[in-house]
Amino acid sequence: xxxxxxxxxxxxxxxxxxxxxxxxxxxxxxxxxxxxxxxxxxxxxxxxxxxxxxxxxxxxxxxxxxxxxxxxxxxxxxxxxxxxxxxxxxxxxxxxxxxxxxxxxxxxxxxxxxxxxxxxxxxxxxxxxxxxxxxxxxxxxxxxxxxxxxxxxxxxxxxxxxxxxxxxxxxxxxxxxxxxxxxx
Amino acid sequence: xxxxxxxxxxxxxxxxxxxxxxxxxxxxxxxxxxxxxxxxxxxxxxxxxxxxxxxxxxxxxxxxxxxxxxxxxxxxxxxxxxxxxxxxxxxxxxxxxxxxxxxxxxxxxxxxxxxxxxxxxxxxxxxxxxxxxxxxxxxxxxxxxxxxxxxxxxxxxxxxxxxxxxxxxxxxxxxxxxxxxxxxxxxxxxxxxxxxxxxxxxxxxxxxxxxxxxxxxxxxxxxxxxxxxxxxxxxxxxxxxxxxxxxxxxxxxxxxxxxxxxxxxxxxxxxxxxxxxxxxxxxxxxxxxxxxxxxxxxxxxxxxxxxxxxxxxxxxxxxxxxxxxxxxxxxxxxxxxxxxxxxxxxxxxxxxxxxxxxxxxxxxxxxxxxxxxxxxxxxxxxxxxxxxxxxxxxxxxxxxxxxxxxxxxxxxxxxxxxxxxxxxxxxxxxxxxxxxxxxxxxxxxxxxxxxxxxxxxxxxxxxxxxxxxxxxxxxxxxxxxxxxxxxxxxxxxxxxxxxxxxxxxxxxxxxxxxxxxxxxxxxxxxxxxxxxxxxxxxxxxxxxxxxxxxxxxxxxxxxxxxxxxxxxxxxxxxxxxxxxxxxxxxxxxxxxxxxxxxxxxxxxxxxxxxxxxxxxxxxxxxxxxxxxxxxxxxxxxxxxxxxxxxxxxxxxxxxxxxxxxxxxxxxxxxxxxxxxxxxxxxxxxxx
Numbered sequence: 001x002x003x004x005x006x007x008x009x010x011x012x013x014x015x016x017x018x019x020x021x022x023x024x025x026x027x028x029x030x031x032x033x034x035x036x037x038x039x040x041x042x043x044x045x046x047x048x049x050x051x052x053x054x055x056x057x058x059x060x061x062x063x064x065x066x067x068x069x070x071x072x073x074x075x076x077x078x079x080x081x082x083x084x085x086x087x088x089x090x091x092x093x094x095x096x097x098x099x100x101x102x103x104x105x106x107x108x109x110x111x112x113x114x115x116x117x118x119x120x121x122x123x124x125x126x127x128x129x130x131x132x133x134x135x136x137x138x139x140x141x142x143x144x145x146x147x148x149x150x151x152x153x154x155x156x157x158x159x160x161x162x163x164x165x166x167x168x169x170x171x172x173x174x175x176x177x178x179x180x181x182x183x184x
Numbered sequence: 185x186x187x188x189x190x191x192x193x194x195x196x197x198x199x200x201x202x203x204x205x206x207x208x209x210x211x212x213x214x215x216x217x218x219x220x221x222x223x224x225x226x227x228x229x230x231x232x233x234x235x236x237x238x239x240x241x242x243x244x245x246x247x248x249x250x251x252x253x254x255x256x257x258x259x260x261x262x263x264x265x266x267x268x269x270x271x272x273x274x275x276x277x278x279x280x281x282x283x284x285x286x287x288x289x290x291x292x293x294x295x296x297x298x299x300x301x302x303x304x305x306x307x308x309x310x311x312x313x314x315x316x317x318x319x320x321x322x323x324x325x326x327x328x329x330x331x332x333x334x335x336x337x338x339x340x341x342x343x344x345x346x347x348x349x350x351x352x353x354x355x356x357x358x359x360x361x362x363x364x365x366x367x368x369x370x371x372x373x374x375x376x377x378x379x380x381x382x383x384x385x386x387x388x389x390x391x392x393x394x395x396x397x398x399x400x401x402x403x404x405x406x407x408x409x410x411x412x413x414x415x416x417x418x419x420x421x422x423x424x425x426x427x428x429x430x431x432x433x434x435x436x437x438x439x440x441x442x443x444x445x446x447x448x449x450x451x452x453x454x455x456x457x458x459x460x461x462x463x464x465x466x467x468x469x470x471x472x473x474x475x476x477x478x479x480x481x482x483x484x485x486x487x488x489x490x491x492x493x494x495x496x497x498x499x500x501x502x503x504x505x506x507x508x509x510x511x512x513x514x515x516x517x518x519x520x521x522x523x524x525x526x527x528x529x530x531x532x533x534x535x536x537x538x539x540x541x542x543x544x545x546x547x548x549x550x551x552x553x554x555x556x557x558x559x560x561x562x563x564x565x566x567x568x569x570x571x572x573x574x575x576x577x578x579x580x581x582x583x584x585x586x587x588x589x590x591x592x593x594x595x596x597x598x599x600x601x602x603x604x605x606x607x608x609x610x611x612x613x614x615x616x617x618x619x620x621x622x623x624x625x626x627x628x629x630x631x632x633x634x635x636x637x638x639x640x641x642x643x644x645x646x647x648x649x650x651x652x653x654x655x656x657x658x659x660x661x662x663x664x665x666x667x668x669x670x671x672x673x674x675x676x677x678x679x680x681x682x683x684x685x686x687x688x689x690x691x692x693x694x695x696x697x698x699x700x701x702x703x704x705x706x707x708x709x710x711x712x713x714x715x716x717x718x719x720x721x722x723x724x725x726x727x728x729x730x731x732x733x734x735x736x737x738x739x740x741x742x743x744x745x746x747x748x749x750x751x752x753x754x755x756x757x758x759x760x761x762x763x764x765x766x767x768x769x770x771x772x773x774x775x776x777x778x779x780x781x782x783x784x785x786x787x788x789x790x791x792x793x794x795x796x797x798x799x800x801x802x803x804x805x806x807x808x809x810x811x812x813x814x815x816x817x818x819x820x821x822x823x824x825x826x827x828x829x830x831x832x833x834x835x836x837x838x839x840x841x842x843x844x845x846x847x848x849x850x851x852x853x854x855x856x857x858x859x860x861x862x863x864x865x866x867x868x869x870x871x
Binding site for chain 2: 139
């Protein structure tokens with residue numbers, strides 16, 4: 001079923017909206033959750049939580065790309081669960097967090113809402129500056145939490161090349177955040 | 185600010201960046217990179233394949249040179265430097281012919297040009313190169329007789345001691361044909377083509393002997409090396425003998441000596457048979473076809489093929505004649521050719537004095553074949569080709585591609601040759617005996633055939649006559665049949681004809697004309713059956729005919745046997761059975777009244793090798809007998825007593841199987857003389 005029709009079901013408050021969403025994106029959402037949590041049971045719970053969050057969001061929200069809307073919801077829920085569990089294994093999320101810590105002088109302190117908005121805007125402008133492949137690899141690593149090896153295979157690159165690219169990109173992000181005055 | 189804030193806020197960035205990086209979507213990574221690579225390879229492969237197909241199958245530009253627009257005022261570049269040449273018209277005709285052949289035979293695209301050639305070589309398929317090459321030995325030794333000619337013909341009134349006695353059953357009285365064997369009242373002259381020796385025997389019954397053996401040699405290397413082409417003439421007074429045949433000659437040019445094939449004449453003084461000497465020689469480039477002797481003038485027919493032409497070298501497209509001072513090209517006014525050439529073969533006719541071999545006229549007839557018929561004052565040459573005819577059957581268009589023959593006549597006599605006229609008839613003639621001139625009318629018998637295309641979309645390329653048709657058109661063979669035409673030689677118009685008189689699928693095998701009568705044997709050679717037709721040509725506007733019906737075997741030679749009898753020599757039930765039959769016209773049919781058959785043998789279809797004596801009702805020929813291990817060559821002689829054919833002689837010539845066509849025989853007084861290579865026998869057959 002097309003995304004447009006599924007969204008219409010949400011607007012009609014039809015319960016088949018969830019069924020159709022699960023049928024089309026269930027596997028995809030479980031995959032996103034599993035990348036962060038690395039636990040099937042937790043991933044299934046996050047999947048179900050994503051459907052609930054979508055039911056509560058649509059309407060009023062009317063996402064143009066349902067897939068991305070759901071991915072973002074699922075990702076955030078998974079990250080929240082991750083925080084709750086405070087997993088100590090070197091999961092993809094842990095690794096990603098460690099890498100991103102380079103972009104900041106220190107990792108301490110809680111962010112305020114204003115800082116969140118500023119960070120979001122800074123990230124948007126930063127991503128807009130990047131060359132396409134560089135941006136895609138950056139987002140696959142830090143949004144989709146793909147492993148280095150997986151990214152390397154997807155792009156026909158060596159892992160070392162992907163690592164180097166991500167290193168340079170983080171360095172650029174650090175400089176950009178500094179210019180934007182983000183918590184330096 | 186914690187690093188996890190960056191991680192979380194990445195989830196809130198512009199959706200387009202998230203969508204762009206989605207690993208599951210195409211074009212975002214492995215799927216993307218690999219797909220791009222694959223797409224690039226596929227694109228390259230498609231491009232290469234496309235270019236390869238275009239190069240292989242794109243048709244060549246067939247916007248051919250407009251040959252019809254070429255003339256003396258609009259010459260192709262190759263001929264511009266020859267604008268003042270007396271041979272310009274001929275050169276232009278050759279140029280157009282060569283170009284049209286290139287267009288017909290060339291491939292339509294690179295696939296046909298390169299790949300098919302490789303495949304053809306691999307599968308050992310040989311394309312037909314066309315051309316009707318001269319098989320002059322068979323053309324010379326043509327069977328059948330077309331008009332009465334006595335076995336003993338004296339073309340001189342004085343029968344002096346040693347004077348000529350005719351031995352050849354000539355097609356036309358007074359037009360002597362060359363042969364292996366000639367004689368006088370006292371001597372036999374026989375040419376052994378195997379050893380190229382002229383053998384002279386005395387005619388003295390049981391005391392006959394070899395008088396002399398003269399090696400034919402003119403000083404040219406390997407002269408008369410062709411085994412079956414040499415023949416002889418003997419003058420009326422029996423003193424001059426002319427040898428004719430094919431050999432190798434030499435010509436001098438700036439590049440030095442060049443070897444070439446020639447038709448040669450060698451004149452010998454045989455007034456003293458024991459001391460034969462050379463008198464003169466004559467040569468023309470090409471191959472010997474045949475010759476006639478008329479009133480001490482020799483008409484020599486030779487064949488000359490033009491290969492690759494160099495327009496700067498006239499010898500590359502013109503026959504050359506050597507009268508003793510080296511080879512010279514023929515003059516332009518002596519070359520005869522049609523508006524549109526159909527081949528690059530010349531039939532060259534030259535007239536020379538028998539005594540001196542001095543040239544007295546020449547005509548190079550381009551595109552004409554080796555079937556030459558010579559009447560009392562005309563030479564008839566034939567040119568066969570295919571032509572197309574368009575029509576409609578009940579509104580449905582058809583095109584017929586048929587074999588046709590153009591018959592062209594030259595007058596001969598004092599002062600050389602003169603063009604007389606031409607006519608085109610359907611079908612192809614078998615040999616010289618298919619034509620006959622009688623009281624100003626030319627009679628011709630042909631085998632007709634062709635292909636018919638009907639329906640669909642049929643177009644004919646006017647430039648080269650190639651017929652193109654689509655899948656809806658039906659192409660069928662027009663079954664072979666026979667036709668007889670009568671042409672008024674004063675107007676060159678057909679004044680009488682009979683078409684399709686034979687069963688479909690039959691071909692003309694032998695013809696004989698006898699005054700107002702014509703005898704035609706048609707046959708389906710594969711099944712060895714034939715009818716013999718008798719035509720009454722006395723009223724050409726109402727030609728009638730009868731036939732024998734289908735009978736076993738077929739006659740390769742038909743002979744007027746005198747007293748209203750027709751003799752057929754040919755095959756019985758198969759190719760190893762000799763069948764000699766006597767026919768007579770009986771009311772509304774032709775019937776066989778006597779027959780002789782003999783099996784397990786082979787014999788020659790060379791009519792000149794048969795002995796025919798109408799006065800005594802004798803017929804003889806050499807056979808190769810396979811009936812038992814001790815058999816070999818044998819000469820059989822039959823007599824027809826009015827009721828049946830009876831064997832009177834069955835003479836062995838040893839255990840070797842040699843070509844039966846070389847045998848010749850003569851009857852003098854009570855003795856029958858047989859010559860076969862270097863063997864000679866005199867057998868008394870009358871007491």
